[in-house]
Amino acid sequence: MELMILVAKVIVALFLVALHLAAFCTWVERKGSALIQDRIGANRSAAYVQTDNLLLKPVAFFLRIMGGLGVINTLVNDAVKAILKEDFVPAGVPKFVHALAPFLAVFPIFLAYAVVPMAPDFEAFGQVIRLQVASLDAGVLFLFAMGSVSVYGVAMAGWSGNNKFSLLGALRASAQMISYELAMGISLVTVILVYGTLDLYEMVNAQGKLWGICYQPLTFLILFTVGMAETKRGPFDLPESESELVAGYFTEYSGMKFLVFWLGEFAEIGLFALLLTILFFGGWNIPFFTYPSNHWIWAIVGFHVLLLKVVFFCVLQIVIRWTLPRFRYDQLMDLGWKILLPLSMLNLVFYAALKLSGGIG
Template identity: 40%
Template sequence: MPDVGTLPFWLILIKVLGVFVFLLVMTLFSIVFERKIVGRMQNRIGPNRTGPWGVLQSLADGLKLAFKEEIIPVLADKPVYFIAPIISAVPAFVAFSVIPFGPEVSIFGHHTLLQLTDLPVGVLVTFACSALGVYGIVLAGWSSGSTYPLLGGLRSAAQMISYEVAMGLSLVAVFLFSGTMSTSGIVFQQRHEWNVLGLFVSFAVYAIAVVGETNRAPFDLPEAESELVGGYQTEYSSFKFAMFYLAEYINMVTVSALAATLFLGGWRAPWPLSLWHGANAGWWPILWFTGKVVAGIFMFVWLRGTLPRLRYDQFMSFGWKALIPINLVWILTITAVHVLRDRGWEWWRAIAVPAAVVLLIVVVPGLMIWEKSRAERAGERAADEEDDRLQPETFPIPPLDLLVPKPPRELAAVSVGKPAAPLASSATLPPGGTDD
């Protein structure tokens, strides 16, 4: 992006304001959009009172949160407690600075690209900003002085480590395909064919990993209401509480925009709109880019309204035992294809040979191991069911030594006003302690 250093200061401010306003508007839209879509999935109306069709409901909620009473826990570490929401929100805004919105346009007579800035390692900037946001969550959980927020913060840290690895590995194949880490360079490389067609495995892994990265359902374990009340933000209220949700929704917009940039052609028009010569010129690409971002947000909402929350052990096992191994095998395959193509092999041979090797060495043994473990688990379940069937149906009773012995007969008689009968000898008493 050669014109960054030569732009006038006022034009840079316009770009900064444009990115800021775009993220705020997309956040307000995403909240209403999510509530409407989930309401439709659950056969209910959703917000329909504030504004036409309820579109101003999220704005009303934001204003209401800003003016609510703020309650600070007595045991909170106040400096860290105050700065934690800021640490979560600021990287969410910064991550969008390298995302290209469109091609070169004219703004008040100055020709500039619709992008705030570009770097040779622009994708890594977004990657680093998404990793920094977890510090705010961890510090919020620790500084609240409460158990449940601390557990939510620790969950988020472990979750970030697990799924950040899978997310980063899914980008390696994109760098191999594009030959650059610049976001604008990656979009330019997709002018003929989108990366999702050749890197569908990387796209699938990325799509799963970013759901865990943004703490969204079914991976919203840091704020699981069923066992953590509210997670890391339990002790927050008023505007600080709103900042955490602002960061969550901006991160959702950012990862959707990054998916569009890396895999879906960026701001380029989809087919058949791309047949129109003016589709990728002027201000029209902003519309195509926004549509792709909204499609990504819809996928987040769809997952929330469809899937139940995973257990924590299932979630961590899926990240380490499924996503990361699949990504590593995929990267090795893509690298082998590139090396063979550089050596002059035909494209079908360059793809067939690594695919056959992966099939014989990885896929077939993996399926055999999985089938064996599945059969073992099925045998264990069958054995447990057989044991349950053979055991008679009994009600649980306490041990006999915990049973309270009945009172002696003379005490029972005295309690009802009758003369007491003589006690039997201890030799004739049954084990329970009485003769009845």
């Protein structure tokens, strides 16, 4: 029984949340970017599916709609194409590291989903179940650890490409991630200080009455900016800036390995949206409403409320990525070291003083 519940939790976290969020982000990236740039975007797959069979007509209609929305193109065509494509490995490349890098880039991201609580506790099979694969006592710290480890995939990809563009991309990525991790760590400490716990579930519970964003807006802004930089997207996409470095650290990857990098990136967007929702936007809490019982129906409601907020943040990050131009490299470093780091330190001192004077908590 225990094992089956654990397997079910893993399925929910990995397949129902992580991969679906990644797929959703891919679709928003393709079709949303078209909307933003006043294009139509992918709309041709299954556009001519016609049938005379009366029973299959609704299916054909559904396929045409999905094709027109670009869903089939992003989720089926791209994946099939990447899988069937030749997996080209350039000559003189350290093969083992080259093959390992994409997996190291996605592995920590998917592992990090294990500590994120996804719904309020509910009772089933005669026991209280928490929808969280591993309820660690140091949950936030584990997330931070996985974030800091995800740089290895990028660094190894760039180095093993045996190519100057890749190496430059990898160096930029490592420098960027190290720089922004400082502000991220200090902001996370501020959040931990305010809620007085490292347990993500407890943090959500602490926001039952008032969401965290109401009394720590600056921490949210810092973490949001840092998150955009950590995912190496948006105005911070210097590691893969296609106008300078071809594709940066994954220039030498093709086929499914290339797609795995993208999968990791989109899963990271989803993870970051989840983290922001849980830290600042009350997780599954609804304003002026408390879950009346721990019946499983409320867990399902809470799960969907959480996902709705997460989807909002995913879309927001993608809109920012397609709206703002790229930073210059010195601007990127200045923002990280001269603005975000001192700001997050001042923020920490402010909340520590507030906590000592009994203002919060």
